[in-house]
Amino acid sequence: xxxxxxxxxxxxxxREEPVDALAGVDLELDVGTFTTVTGPSGSGKSTLxxxxxxxxxxxxxxxxxxxxxxxDLGPGGLASYRREHIGFxxxxxxxxxxxxxxxxxxxxxxLQGYDRATQRRRAREVLERVELGGRATHLPxxxxxxxxxxxxxxxxxxxxxxxxLADEPTGNLDPALTTSILDLLEELRQERELTMVMVTxxxxxxxxxxxxxxxxxxxxxxxxxxxxxxAVS
Amino acid sequence: xxxxxxxWTELKHRRSQLVSGVLAITLGIAVIVAIHxxxxxxxxxxxxxxxNLGANILVLPQAANVDDYYAADIDAPTMPEEFVDxxxxxxxxxxxxxxxxxxxxxxxxxxxxVLTGILPAQEIASKPVWQQSGLMGAELQLSCDPDSAENxxxxxxxxxxxxxxxxxLPEDECLLGSSAATRLGLAEGASLTIGETTLRVARxxxxxxxVDDGRVFTHLHTVQTILGAxxxxxxxxxxxxxxxxxxxxxxxxxxxxxxxxxTTVKQIVSTQIKTNGLMRRISLTxxxxxxxxxxVSIGNFMWANVNERRREIGILLLLGAPRTxxxxxxxxxxxxxxxxxxxxxxxxxxxxxxxxxPQFVGMPVKMLWILLPIACGLSALVAILGAILPAWIAGxxxxxxxxxxx
Numbered sequence: 001x002x003x004x005x006x007x008x009x010x011x012x013x014x015r016e017e018p019v020d021a022l023a024g025v026d027l028e029l030d031v032g033t034f035t036t037v038t039g040p041s042g043s044g045k046s047t048l049x050x051x052x053x054x055x056x057x058x059x060x061x062x063x064x065x066x067x068x069x070x071x072d073l074g075p076g077g078l079a080s081y082r083r084e085h086i087g088f089x090x091x092x093x094x095x096x097x098x099x100x101x102x103x104x105x106x107x108x109x110x111l112q113g114y115d116r117a118t119q120r121r122r123a124r125e126v127l128e129r130v131e132l133g134g135r136a137t138h139l140p141x142x143x144x145x146x147x148x149x150x151x152x153x154x155x156x157x158x159x160x161x162x163x164x165l166a167d168e169p170t171g172n173l174d175p176a177l178t179t180s181i182l183d184l185l186e187e188l189r190q191e192r193e194l195t196m197v198m199v200t201x202x203x204x205x206x207x208x209x210x211x212x213x214x215x216x217x218x219x220x221x222x223x224x225x226x227x228x229x230x231a232v233s
Numbered sequence: 234x235x236x237x238x239x240x241w242t243e244l245k246h247r248r249s250q251l252v253s254g255v256l257a258i259t260l261g262i263a264v265i266v267a268i269h270x271x272x273x274x275x276x277x278x279x280x281x282x283x284x285n286l287g288a289n290i291l292v293l294p295q296a297a298n299v300d301d302y303y304a305a306d307i308d309a310p311t312m313p314e315e316f317v318d319x320x321x322x323x324x325x326x327x328x329x330x331x332x333x334x335x336x337x338x339x340x341x342x343x344x345x346x347v348l349t350g351i352l353p354a355q356e357i358a359s360k361p362v363w364q365q366s367g368l369m370g371a372e373l374q375l376s377c378d379p380d381s382a383e384n385x386x387x388x389x390x391x392x393x394x395x396x397x398x399x400x401x402l403p404e405d406e407c408l409l410g411s412s413a414a415t416r417l418g419l420a421e422g423a424s425l426t427i428g429e430t431t432l433r434v435a436r437x438x439x440x441x442x443x444v445d446d447g448r449v450f451t452h453l454h455t456v457q458t459i460l461g462a463x464x465x466x467x468x469x470x471x472x473x474x475x476x477x478x479x480x481x482x483x484x485x486x487x488x489x490x491x492x493x494x495x496t497t498v499k500q501i502v503s504t505q506i507k508t509n510g511l512m513r514r515i516s517l518t519x520x521x522x523x524x525x526x527x528x529v530s531i532g533n534f535m536w537a538n539v540n541e542r543r544r545e546i547g548i549l550l551l552l553g554a555p556r557t558x559x560x561x562x563x564x565x566x567x568x569x570x571x572x573x574x575x576x577x578x579x580x581x582x583x584x585x586x587x588x589x590x591p592q593f594v595g596m597p598v599k600m601l602w603i604l605l606p607i608a609c610g611l612s613a614l615v616a617i618l619g620a621i622l623p624a625w626i627a628g629x630x631x632x633x634x635x636x637x638x639x
Binding site for chain 1: 235236239242243245246247544545547548549550551552553554555556558631632
């Protein structure tokens with residue numbers, strides 16, 4: 001078991017009435033599985049992803065990453081958890097605009113304290129893997145949208161995370177690019193035996209997961225059996 | 234990639250912001266450096282003027298008239314010569330030389346002259362014309378005057394010659410002021426009889442245009458004998474270090490010699506002293522303004538920068554940057570801005586001082602390199618103070634909210 005939530009709740013205070021974005025989510029993620037999360041807008045799927053990534057503190061419930069109680073960690077502990085175990089791929093690519101592709105990928109490595117040579121070598125390796133070796137010195141604005149998302153994926157992989165959290169990674173892409181990016185993510189996940197959770201609106205993208213989780217009003221309402229068997233464990 | 238590298242890359246990426254960020258602090262530092270550079274030279278000019286005058290403090294008996302500094306010793310009441318010992322033994326810092334005098338108007342034949350008794354080893358040959366008359370003596374060791382190298386570096390001529398003392402003046406010799414020599418019809422080598430004392434004229438001094446032209450200078454003990462005023466003097470000329478005078482040497486002298494009148498030639502350079510004081514106050518005012526405006530300006534800039542970079546900061550937090558790392562990057566950025574502002578401000582201020590300063594003080598103004606680290610340090614400190622709050626706020630941003638702000 002890589003990650004487990006029990007009774008996970010997140011309540012947002014609002015002027016008129018509080019909003020329960022998560023209302024008791026129980027979820028278990030095994031090593032090497034690919035879980036897709038679907039649900040209508042405002043159902044709580046992105047909130048679940050943020051909570052799993054240590055980006056917001058749950059109002060109630062527990063999140064365990066192996067033996068690490070994520071729900072109990074302070075800001076420093078959560079930063080360390082993200083730095084060492086999590087790779088994020090966001091809808092908006094999240095690249096620093098004035099840094100080259102290579103230097104964007106070097107950020108998580110720099111935060112982990114690797115020396116400059118190691119940062120550069122590993123950044124080059126992952127950029128080569130996402131077929132952007134020739135674009136390492138390009139700024140984000142000099143890259144196409146698909147290339148920018150590949151840089152974001154490369155950055156998510158740079159620190160060799162245990163868990164990839166992807167929030168609508170193809171939300172801004174056309175169908176051809178969407179297929180290309182999803183194929184890349186799937187290839188990388190399988191070759192690196194990564195655990196991945198992907199929030200998506202797209203049924204086609206959701207169908208790629210070993211396991212599909214559907215959320216409505218902050219609750220998992222349907223947990224189909226894995227449609228792809230033989231997940232690496 | 235290092236965090237400082239990230240800061241530097243971001244600064245280069247936003248050059249126009251970099252310029253506007255450092256502008257206020259640069260201008261503030263430039264004004265302070267310019268004023269301070271000119272003030273330093275101006276103060277030095279006052280110090281040199283005072284020091285070059287030779288004796289600059291006059292100690293007189295309580296009843297003496299001090300309307301005319303240079304003639305105050307003439308016909309003044311007397312005081313004990315022991316007062317000299319009191320000053321010597323007091324060990325006051327900044328007292329470089331003490332020359333007691335006894336002066337009286339006397340009549341020699343049909344002519345009135347001023348007879349002044351001096352102690353040769355202590356009498357300052359403070360007037361250039363005395364030097365020109367060949368009265369070379371031992372160089373006086375001064376506590377605070379600029380050496381020749383410093384004088385030359387500031388563009389002044391080397392005035393050390395004026396601070397030599399008359400080393401030898403036998404008790405049976407005298408020096409004649411030019412008009413006294415003319416009136417008495419005496420030349421060098423002639424004899425001058427005063428009462429029962431005969432003196433040989435050792436030197437006729439060149440015309441100075443002062444009351445000294447009418448004086449006959451001879452040994453103090455000779456004058457005391459002639460006037461029957463044993464161990465009495467009418468004045469003590471003190472050569473005090475200018476800085477020591479500013480720091481209260483007069484008060485300390487008054488404590489040592491409570492029953493005397495003590496005055497200085499400070500009035501000669503009083504205008505310049507007042508100007509220096511004014512400039513010092515302006516400099517201080519600007520310092521306060523720069524501290525305030527600079528900190529507000531940098532703070533405002535950093536605040537705008539943090540708001541503009543919320544998304545970038547969110548990315549860094551998302552990737553696991555600890556809050557301390559965000560604080561560190563923003564404070565490092567402020568430090569770079571401060572150092573840049575300080576260095577550029579120093580250069581601009583020094584340029585203004587060297588180009589415009591001479592018109593204010595009438596002396597060449599040189600760059601004071603010692604101000605460079607001070608300017609940079611002050612500027613960096615101000616920038617850091619201004620950036621603390623924005624940095625703290627940036628470190629507390631929530632990555633998931635900033636990531637949603639596109």
